[in-house]
Amino acid sequence: MKSNLLSNISTPADLRLLDETQLPQLAKELRDFIIDIVSVKEGHLGASLGVVELTIALHYVFNTPEDLLVWDVGHQAYGHKILTERKENFDTNRQLGGISGFPKRSESIYDTFGVGHSSTSISAALGMAIASKLKGETNKQHIAVIGDASIASGMAFEGLNHAGVTDANILVILNDNAIGIDPSVGALKKYLTAVKNGKNPKQNNIIKSLNFDYSGPVDGHDFPKLIKELNRLKKIKGPKFLHIVTTKGKGLQQAEENQVKYHAPGKFDASTGEIHLKSEENLPPKYQDVFGLTILDLARKNKKIIGITPAMPSGSSLKFMMDEIPKRAFDVGIAEQHAVTLAAGMATQGMVVYCNIYSTFLQRAYDQVIHDVALQDLPVIFCLDRAGLVGEDGATHHGVFDIAYLRTIPNMIIYAPINEIALQNILYTAQLGLDHPIAIRYPRGRGVLPNWEVENFGQYKNVKIGEAIRLKKGTKTAILSTGTIGNNVIAALNECANAETIAHYDFPFIKPLDNNLLEEIFNNFKTIITIEDGVTKGGFGSAILEFASENNFNNPIKVLGVPDTFIEHGTVLQLQQMCKIDVKSLVFLFSNH
Numbered sequence: 001m002k003s004n005l006l007s008n009i010s011t012p013a014d015l016r017l018l019d020e021t022q023l024p025q026l027a028k029e030l031r032d033f034i035i036d037i038v039s040v041k042e043g044h045l046g047a048s049l050g051v052v053e054l055t056i057a058l059h060y061v062f063n064t065p066e067d068l069l070v071w072d073v074g075h076q077a078y079g080h081k082i083l084t085e086r087k088e089n090f091d092t093n094r095q096l097g098g099i100s101g102f103p104k105r106s107e108s109i110y111d112t113f114g115v116g117h118s119s120t121s122i123s124a125a126l127g128m129a130i131a132s133k134l135k136g137e138t139n140k141q142h143i144a145v146i147g148d149a150s151i152a153s154g155m156a157f158e159g160l161n162h163a164g165v166t167d168a169n170i171l172v173i174l175n176d177n178a179i180g181i182d183p184s185v186g187a188l189k190k191y192l193t194a195v196k197n198g199k200n201p202k203q204n205n206i207i208k209s210l211n212f213d214y215s216g217p218v219d220g221h222d223f224p225k226l227i228k229e230l231n232r233l234k235k236i237k238g239p240k241f242l243h244i245v246t247t248k249g250k251g252l253q254q255a256e257e258n259q260v261k262y263h264a265p266g267k268f269d270a271s272t273g274e275i276h277l278k279s280e281e282n283l284p285p286k287y288q289d290v291f292g293l294t295i296l297d298l299a300r301k302n303k304k305i306i307g308i309t310p311a312m313p314s315g316s317s318l319k320f321m322m323d324e325i326p327k328r329a330f331d332v333g334i335a336e337q338h339a340v341t342l343a344a345g346m347a348t349q350g351m352v353v354y355c356n357i358y359s360t361f362l363q364r365a366y367d368q369v370i371h372d373v374a375l376q377d378l379p380v381i382f383c384l385d386r387a388g389l390v391g392e393d394g395a396t397h398h399g400v401f402d403i404a405y406l407r408t409i410p411n412m413i414i415y416a417p418i419n420e421i422a423l424q425n426i427l428y429t430a431q432l433g434l435d436h437p438i439a440i441r442y443p444r445g446r447g448v449l450p451n452w453e454v455e456n457f458g459q460y461k462n463v464k465i466g467e468a469i470r471l472k473k474g475t476k477t478a479i480l481s482t483g484t485i486g487n488n489v490i491a492a493l494n495e496c497a498n499a500e501t502i503a504h505y506d507f508p509f510i511k512p513l514d515n516n517l518l519e520e521i522f523n524n525f526k527t528i529i530t531i532e533d534g535v536t537k538g539g540f541g542s543a544i545l546e547f548a549s550e551n552n553f554n555n556p557i558k559v560l561g562v563p564d565t566f567i568e569h570g571t572v573l574q575l576q577q578m579c580k581i582d583v584k585s586l587v588f589l590f591s592n593h
Contacts, residue, residue, distance in 0.1 A: 004029060005018065005022060005025055005026045005029055006026060006029040006030060006033060006082075006087070009026070009083060009087075010085055010087060011083075011084065011085055012059035012060075012064050012065075012083060012084065012110075015056065015059050015060055015083060016059075016060055018060075020060075020223065020224070020227060023053075023056055023057075023060065023223045023227075024223060026056060027052045027053050027056055027223075028251070030052050030055075030056065030079050030082060030083070031049055031052050031250075031251040031252075033082060033087075033090075034048055034049060034052075034078050034079065034082070035049070035251075035252060035270050036270050037090055037091050037093070038078070038093075039267060039268045039269065039270035040091075040267065040270075041091055041093060041094070041095070042094070042264070042265075042266050042267055042392075043078070043093055043094050043101055043264065043392075044075040044076075044078070044101065044263060044264050045249070045252075045255060045262055045263070045264065045265055046248045046249035046255045046259055046262045046263050047075035047076035047147075047248060047263065048075070048076050048077065048078035048079050049248070049249050049250050049251050049252060049255060050076065050175070050177055050220075050246045050247055050248040050249060050250050051076045051079065051145070051175060051220070051246060052079050052250065052251070053220060053221045053222075053223055053226060053246075054145070054173070054175065054220050054226065054244065054246065055076075055079040055080050055083065056079070056083070056223075057223065057226045057227050057230055058143065058145075058230070059080075059083055059084075060227065061227055061230040061231055061234060062141050062143065062230070062234065063141075064084075064110055065084075065109045065110045065112070066140065067140060067141035067142070067143070068112045068125065068128050068132075068140065068141070068142045068143070069110070069112060069143045069145070070112055070113045070115075070121045070124050070125045070128075070142075070143065070144045070145070071103050071115060071121065071145050072115065072118060072119065072120065072121035072122075072144065072145060072146040072147060072150045073102075073115055073116065073117070073118045073147070073150060074101070074102035074103045074115040074116055075101075075102075075263070076145075076147075076175070077102065077103050078090070078093070080103070080110070081093075081099065081103075081108075084108055084110035084111075085108060085110070086099055086107075086108065094392035094393075094394070094569050095392070095569070095570065096568075096569065096570030096571070096574045096575075097570075098569075100394055100568070100569060101392060101393060101394065101569065102114070102115055102116045102393075102394070102396055103115050112124075112128070113125075113128075114396075115396070116393070116394075116395075116396020116397060117360070117361065117364065117396060118147075118149070118150040118153055118180075118334045119146070119150045119151070119153035119154075119155040119156040119334060120155065121144035121145065121146050121150075121156075121159075122144045122146060122156050122159030122160060122163065122170075122172055123155060123158065123159040123162075124144070125142045125143065125144035125170050125172075126142075126144075126159055126162060126163045126166070126168055126170050128142050129142040129166075129168035129169050129170040130166065130168050132169070133167075133168060133169070138169070140169065141169065141171065141234060142168070142169060142170045142171065143170075143171045143172075143173060144170065144171070144172050144173065145173045145175055146172065146173070146174060146175065147174075147175050147176075147177065147180060148174060148175070148176045148177065148178060148179075148180075148184050148188075148189065148192055149179065149180025149181075149184040149311060149333065149334055150180065150334055151174060151188070152184070152186055152188045152189070152333045152334060152335070153333070153334040153335055154335060154337060154338065160172070160207075160210050160212075161210065163210075163212070163239045164210035164211035164212060164239055165211065166238075166239065167237065167238050167239075168238070168239060169237055169238065170239050170240070171233055171240045171241075171242065172212070172239070172240070172241045172242070173241075173242045173244060174192075174216075174241065174242070174243045174244065175220065175244060175246055176192055176196065176217065176243060176244065176245050176246070177245070177246045177247060177248040177259075178192075178193070179248050179259050179260075180311055180334065181260070181263050181311065181312065181314070181315065182260055182311060182312070182313050182314050182315075182331065183260075184333070185311075185331050185332070185333050186332075186333045191206065192243075195217060195243065196217050196245055207241045207243075211239065212239045212240060212241040213233075213236055213238065213239065213240040213241065214240075214241045214243070215229060215232075215233070215240075215241070215242055215243070216229075216241075216242055216243030216244060216245075217243045217244065217245045218242065218243070218244045218245070219244070219245060220244035220245055220246035221246060221247070221250060226244070229242060230242075248263075249262050252273050253273060254268075254272075254273035254274070254275075255273065260314055261275070266278075282450050283446060283450060284420065284446045284447040284448055284449050284450050284452065285420060285446065285447055285449075285452050285453060286317075286445060286446050286447070287385075287420070287423060287442045287443060287444070287445065287446070287447055287484075288315065288316055288317040288385060288444075289317050290420045290423050290424060290442075290447065290452065291316065291317055291318075291356065291383055291385070291423065291427065291442070292316070292317025292318060292319065292320040292321065293317070293320060293453070293457065294423070294424045294427045294428070294457075295307055295318070295320075295321055295354055295427060296320045296321045296324060296325070297457075297458055298427065298428060298431055299321055299325055299328060299329075300325075302352060302431055304350065304351050304352045304431075305328065305351075305352045305353075305354065305431055306328050306329070306330070306343075306346055306351050306352065306353045306354065307321045307322070307328065307329040307330065307354050307356065308329075308330050308332060308339050308342060308343050308353060308354070308355045308356065309330070309331055309332070309339070309355075309356045309357070310331075310332055310333065310334055310335050310336045310338075310339040310357060310361065311331060311332075311333050311334045311335075312331075312356070312357075312358065312385070313329075313331045315358075315385070316356040316358075316383075316385050318331075318356050330342075336357055336361050336362065336364040336365040336368075337364065337365045337367075337368050339355055339357060339365065340355060340357075340362075340365040340368035340369055340372060340373060340380070341368050341372045343355040343373070343380045344368070344372040344373050344376065344378050344380060347373075347378040347379060347380050348376075348378065352379075352381070352430075352431045353380050353381060354381045354383055354427075354430075355380055355381065355382050355383065356382075356383040356385060357382065357383070357384065357385070358384070358385050358386040358397075358399065359384040359385065359386050359387040359388075359399025359400075359401075359402045359441060360386060360390075360396070360397045360398065360399050360401075362382065362384060362402060363401065363402075363405070366405060369382075369406070369409065369412075369437075370409055373437050374409045374410060374411045374412050374437055375411075377411045377435070377436055377437070378437060379430075379433070379434040379435065379436060379437055379438070380437045380438075381427075381430045381431070381434075381437075381438055381440065382437065382438065382439040382440065383427075383440050383442075384399065384402055384439055384440065384441040384442070385399075385442065385444070386399045386443065386444045387399040387402055387416070387441035387442055387443055387483070387533070387534075388400060388441075388443045388444075388483070388484070388485070388533035388534065389533055389562070389567065389572050389575045389576065389579070390443075390444050390572070391444070391569070391570065391571055391572045391575065392569050392570065392571070393569065394567075394568050394569030394570075395566040395567060395568055395569070398562075398567055399441070399443075399534075400533070400534045400535050400562045400567070401534065401535055402439065402441055402534065403416075403441070403482075403510055403532065403534040403535070403538075403539040403540055404534065404535050404537060404538030404539045404542070405538075406439050406511075407510060407511055407538065407539070407542075407543060408538070411436045411437060412436065412437055412438075412439060412511060413434070413436050413437065413438040413439070413465065413509070413511060413512070414438070414439050414441070414509070414510040414511040415438060415439070415440050415441070415463075415508050415509055415510070416440075416441045416442070416482045416483030416484070416508055416510060417440070417442055417483065417484070417508055418481075418483060418484060418486045418487065418506050418508060419447055419448050419449055419484070419487070420447040420448070420449045420452040420456070421449065421452065421456050422463075422508060423440070423442055423447075424456070424457070424460065425460060425461050425462075425463050426438075426440055426463050426508075427440070428460035428461070428462070428463075429462050429463040429465075432462065434465075441483065442483070442484065443483075443484050443533070445572070447484075448484075448487050463508075465509065465512070466509050466512040466513070466514055467509065467514055467517075468505055468506060468507040468508070468509065468513075468514035468517045468518075469505065469506045469508075470503065470504075470505050470506075470517075471486070471490070471504045471505065471506050472490075472493065472499075472502070472503055472504040473503055474499075474500065474501055474502040474503025474504070474525070475500065475501050475503075476501040476502065476525065476526055476527065476593070477501060477502045477503070477525060477526065477527045477528075477529060477590075477593040478502075478503045478504075478505060478521045478524075478525040478527070478528050478529070479493075479502060479503065479504045479505065479529050479530075479531065479590070480505050480507055480521070480528060480529070480530045480531070480540075480544060481504065481505070481506060481507065481530070481531045481532070482506070482507045482508065482510055482531075482532050482540045483508070483532065483533060484533070485531055485532060485533040485581060486504070486506050486531075488531075488576070488581060488582065488583050488586055489504055489531060489586060490504065491583045492583045492584075492586035492587045492590055493590065495583070495587045496587055496590045496591050497591065498590070498591060498593075499590075501593070502590055502593065503521075503525065505517070505521065507540065510539075510540050510543060511543070513543060513544075513547060515547065518544070518547055519551065522548065522551070522553040522555055525555065526555065526556070527555060527556050527557075527558070527593060528544065528548075528555050528556070528557045528558070529557075529558045529560065529589070529590075529593070530544050530557065530558070530559050530560060530561075531560040531561065531581055531586075532560070532561040532562075533561065533562065533576075533581065534561055534562055535561060535562045535563075535564065536559045536560070536561040536562065536563060536564065537564050539561055540561070541557075541559030541560070541561060542559070544557060544559075545557055545559065560579075560580065560581055560589075561579065561581065562579050563579060567579070
């Protein structure tokens with residue numbers, strides 16, 4: 001009986017004591033370890049399974065952590081974490097107080113660069129390589145591992161463009177599996193497919209033209225070939241590029257066959273791979289599906305409607321429209337800047353453009369929002385999915401900054417629906433014709449109305465721009481909420497003994513604010529409490545404070561939301577508790593007003 005190799009490996013130094021012939025066994029054990037933990041604890045699965053051999057080979061050939069290894073995005077870094085001193089606590093992955101689901105510098109010396117968003121690895125590794133050269137560390141290796149979806153992003157090309165004119169000791173490894181979260185798209189994907197199939201003439205190699213020492217494609221699951229090539233490249237100075245071909249989900253049949261679903265499958269049976277299905281009976285719809293079904297319904301009736309997403313057709317549910325009306329729904333790849341300016345260009349020609357981007361990813365296109373959309377006052381409709389606290393993905397993915405960073409931009413309308421009906425109505429209103437761009441922010445996950453589709457879908461109402469709504473009367477304190485966090489307020493007030501003294505107002509429009517109603521509130525209530533699921537610095541509460549200052553109101557104002565710190569990973573409820581915006585915390589607060 002073979003001994004268990006993984007049980008004796010805590011660091012890459014332990015790994016390097018193995019004979020090369022033992023590595024396939026280790027690869028199987030590492031895959032099984034990942035599958036066993038993720039099947040119970042959940043997380044990203046397919047990406048890490050696909051790079052098991054590459055992960056082992058990199059730590060086997062290179063002298064990490066002295067040699068610097070940078071993972072792009074980080075979905076694929078589970079094997080790396082297990083081999084670098086985190087095997088014993090890997091079961092805490094993505095849990096409150098546990099290890100991060102992404103590489104993180106404060107967590108390990110082996111995590112050389114914090115990641116979570118795509119296409120940063122080449123620039124980071126190049127910066128490290130140039131710094132090493134300046135310090136005289138000429139033998140240090142710098143490796144960036146990037147996927148075929150991420151390398152199509154503009155920032156990756158900026159890094160390649162610079163690296164190609166340096167003598168920096170950098171190795172870029174392209175992990176080509178033809179898929180990111182959804183299948184890769186675009187002309188570069190077609191080029192890479194031609195390279196893999198031997199149909200691209202060698203003299204047409206894009207990477208060689210950028211002054212890289214190019215090799216490949218190499219089978220990323222073949223240890224002898226992989227290790228031989230890495231050892232060769234280790235001795236070559238200057239910018240190098242290795243193209244490897246892998247299978248996402250390798251080693252678990254279902255994950256190989258359904259790579260989109262098994263990117264992050266939730267809980268599943270470790271032995272069979274079958275996903276444990278959760279009953280969706282009597283559950284509210286996901287906000288993503290409210291968006292996807294509504295925009296499809298609207299697009300059937302309005303031929304000017306266009307849908308755009310940067311590489312998130314399934315996650316955003318734009319896929320409904322892409323499947324039925326493919327000529328008017330576009331996945332542009334991991335290219336948020338391009339997505340925004342593409343939408344702007346379409347808007348100049350009278351198209352009604354819904355640009356669906358996760359809140360955390362719109363940060364990557366901030367200049368385009370200002371310069372290409374708002375400055376020209378083009379009525380692009382930004383649908384900001386995953387707004388607010390997103391849970392286990394943690395600090396790199398929380399959509400908590402959008403209110404603050406969009407509120408400062410002239411011409412921008414910002415709307416946060418309290419529920420599914422409000423979301424479908426603002427999506428309907430936006431396509432009737434707006435004079436300005438609008439950002440509609442809504443959270444990840446389910447809404448609050450189990451029968452939304454049966455009772456309300458398609459029954460659209462026009463939303464009056466800038467109007468807020470009183471949800472509950474009161475006599476002493478006014479609660480002002482924006483977005484779905486208002487449902488926590490409703491639940492908390494139902495538990496408060498003094499609820500009759502507390503009024504609740506829903507401010508879906510963060511910009512423009514309902515100034516008339518605000519004036520009435522400040523004149524009639526002693527204390528004002530604002531609540532949002534975004535940062536308190538510059539957010540909705542700040543807008544209310546500004547209103548009070550500009551209009552000489554002196555009412556005490558308490559601002560609730562995400563504090564001025566990066567919030568780590570945990571469940572949404574746990575993170576709301578940390579920020580004191582969960583129902584229980586609100587009951588305690590309201591009971592003392």
